[in-house]
Amino acid sequence: MANPDALSVNRPIVWTIAGSDSGGGAGIQADLATMSDLEAHACSVITAVTAQSSVTVALVESVSSKMLQSQLDTLASDLPPAAIKIGLLADQAQIELLAKWLTEQQACWLQSGKNVPVILDPVMVATCGDALANGGGLDFTPFKGLLTLITPNVSELAVLAATELTSVDACIAAAQKLSETLNTSVLAKGGDNGPAWCQQQANDLLVCTDVDGISDKHQWQRFWLSSNRIDTNNNHGTGCTLSSAIAAVMAHGFVLNDAVVVAKAYVNSGLKASYQIGQGPGCLARTAWPKELVDFPYIKLVTTNEIEPMPLKTYRHEQASFKQIEESLGLYPVVADVEMLETLLKAGAKTIQLRVKDPTDVTLERSIIQAISLGRDYKARVFINDHWQLAIKHQAYGVHLGQEDLIASNLEQLRAAKLALGLSSHSYFEILLAKQHKPSYIAFGHIFPTTTKVMPSKPQGLNKLARYVSLMKGELPIVAIGGIDAACVNSLKATGVDDVAVVRAVTEADDPAAAFTALQQTWWEL
Ligand SMILES: Cc1ncc(COP(=O)(O)OP(=O)(O)O)c(N)n1
Numbered sequence: 001m002a003n004p005d006a007l008s009v010n011r012p013i014v015w016t017i018a019g020s021d022s023g024g025g026a027g028i029q030a031d032l033a034t035m036s037d038l039e040a041h042a043c044s045v046i047t048a049v050t051a052q053s054s055v056t057v058a059l060v061e062s063v064s065s066k067m068l069q070s071q072l073d074t075l076a077s078d079l080p081p082a083a084i085k086i087g088l089l090a091d092q093a094q095i096e097l098l099a100k101w102l103t104e105q106q107a108c109w110l111q112s113g114k115n116v117p118v119i120l121d122p123v124m125v126a127t128c129g130d131a132l133a134n135g136g137g138l139d140f141t142p143f144k145g146l147l148t149l150i151t152p153n154v155s156e157l158a159v160l161a162a163t164e165l166t167s168v169d170a171c172i173a174a175a176q177k178l179s180e181t182l183n184t185s186v187l188a189k190g191g192d193n194g195p196a197w198c199q200q201q202a203n204d205l206l207v208c209t210d211v212d213g214i215s216d217k218h219q220w221q222r223f224w225l226s227s228n229r230i231d232t233n234n235n236h237g238t239g240c241t242l243s244s245a246i247a248a249v250m251a252h253g254f255v256l257n258d259a260v261v262v263a264k265a266y267v268n269s270g271l272k273a274s275y276q277i278g279q280g281p282g283c284l285a286r287t288a289w290p291k292e293l294v295d296f297p298y299i300k301l302v303t304t305n306e307i308e309p310m311p312l313k314t315y316r317h318e319q320a321s322f323k324q325i326e327e328s329l330g331l332y333p334v335v336a337d338v339e340m341l342e343t344l345l346k347a348g349a350k351t352i353q354l355r356v357k358d359p360t361d362v363t364l365e366r367s368i369i370q371a372i373s374l375g376r377d378y379k380a381r382v383f384i385n386d387h388w389q390l391a392i393k394h395q396a397y398g399v400h401l402g403q404e405d406l407i408a409s410n411l412e413q414l415r416a417a418k419l420a421l422g423l424s425s426h427s428y429f430e431i432l433l434a435k436q437h438k439p440s441y442i443a444f445g446h447i448f449p450t451t452t453k454v455m456p457s458k459p460q461g462l463n464k465l466a467r468y469v470s471l472m473k474g475e476l477p478i479v480a481i482g483g484i485d486a487a488c489v490n491s492l493k494a495t496g497v498d499d500v501a502v503v504r505a506v507t508e509a510d511d512p513a514a515a516f517t518a519l520q521q522t523w524w525e526l
């Protein structure tokens with residue numbers, strides 16, 4: 001019987017194209033362990049065999065071109081990948097061969113509407129300091145346009161961008177240049193010594209290109225991803241683990257930005273439980289899908305005014321929280337006009353959102369005043385969508401904003417006015433971003449297909465919802481939205497989600513008041 005908690009119905013196939021580490025801590029061995037731990041079926045294409053322990057690399061021998069080609073072709077015909085991670089490439093001939101193969105394959109995948117993410121970890125040196133490939137001499141430009149993400153550490157970034165990294169500015173410029181040269185997103189890892197190095201925290205820089213399935217506002221942006229530094233020498237295989245985790249998470253259908261934050265949490269959790277096995281640096285433990293919020297990074301958008309990563313204590317202590325929701329929001333309607341709002345308040349709604357989307361509506365302010373006043377009459381909590389200045393002016397109970405609106409809104413004014421704040425999210429990445437503002441609740445969607453709004457992201461489904469809910473338990477209420485009707489209320493409740501917002505199931509019903517009462521009754525009785 002299928003496991004209802006499984007990430008995907010069938011384990012997705014993920015390939016690792018990398019070198020064997022006879023010591024078992026890095027390379028193919030770390031990749032297979034990671035992919036399998038993250039519920040993927042791992043296939044391997046071995047590029048090189050290394051005679052390696054935790055203290056030395058004694059010998060590296062690349063496989064023949066014939067063997068490399070044969071592994072690729074044999075797997076492709078029976079076990080096609082949902083995502084690919086590339087690690088050690090021993091020489092230029094392997095880069096050329098793989099780039100040619102990927103070019104041909106991507107043309108086929110494109111024809112069949114398939115998008116296979118390719119994550120390149122440009123391995124050059126082992127943790128013990130010995131060279132694995134002729135890194136400085138390798139030219140990765142044949143991969144231009146073929147990659148989804150490249151994950152260099154500080155020294156690899158310096159080699160790839162052919163520059164010295166002496167400042168945070170230089171790091172950002174080098175990552176940006178690499179992104180443009182290879183036409184790919186870049187995760188520049190800051191765990192090792194370098195300009196963004198900090199004793200207390202590890203700061204990675206994510207440079208996004210046109211990432212599939214995320215908000216327009218997050219594309220072509222740069223973000224610092226910061227975590228507490230985990231004090232351990234057992235870091236052999238960290239880069240291999242990170243890149244194969246990113247590939248495995250993407251194979252389960254998560255967007256790139258989500259895969260990066262989940263993989264970082266996976267590595268953090270693995271480092272905490274890491275162990276020494278030989279005389280040198282030990283390796284990461286395999287701790288399954290990350291479930292602890294503390295392991296996920298803080299995210300900061302890099303702007304022209306603020307380029308430095310943020311000290312984590314600033315996020316934790318310096319901002320006040322928005323109003324706490326004392327009594328659950330429950331199942332509540334989101335409506336487009338005051339008439340419908342009044343009908344539903346009369347039917348007993350104690351929470352409701354006014355969502356007026358017409359920017360030319362000359363009656364907007366009047367509608368907002370009426371909605372807030374009706375809310376007071378019926379002792380209901382009225383949230384105003386988007387129009388935060390008017391909500392402050394007329395003292396609404398709360399405001400609901402999208403991630404896009406966050407950029408244009410003044411959260412300090414909202415905080416000072418003591419309004420409740422709800423924030424939308426569509427992914428792990430956006431949940432983490434929203435949480436940093438300490439809102440009153442986070443809405444998550446769309447759970448099922450919806451016609452109410454054109455969404456850049458795919459429907460999330462119940463399985464992902466359950467993961468987000470369990471991550472945020474005890475932190476903030478999560479409100480599910482999108483395509484919700486009487487038929488799915490049961491299964492939504494089973495995810496443990498706190499509250500539910502509905503549009504069409506109420507507003508397009510023949511009798512909206514009756515539809516709302518029935519839905520709410522079902523929700524409370526479950
Ligand atoms: C409860 C709830 N969740 C999500 C939304 C969507 O808000 P937003 O992302 O700002 O999009 P628009 O509603 O403005 O199109 C919501 N309104 N309410």
Ligand SMILES: Cc1ncsc1CCOP(=O)(O)O
Pocket residue numbers: 445446449450451452453481482483484501502503504505
């Ligand atoms: C505003 C919004 N944000 C995410 S989904 C959605 C629309 C939900 O509408 P419906 O309940 O009719 O699917």
Ligand SMILES: [Mg+2]
Pocket residue numbers: 385386400401402405
């Ligand atoms: Mg909005």
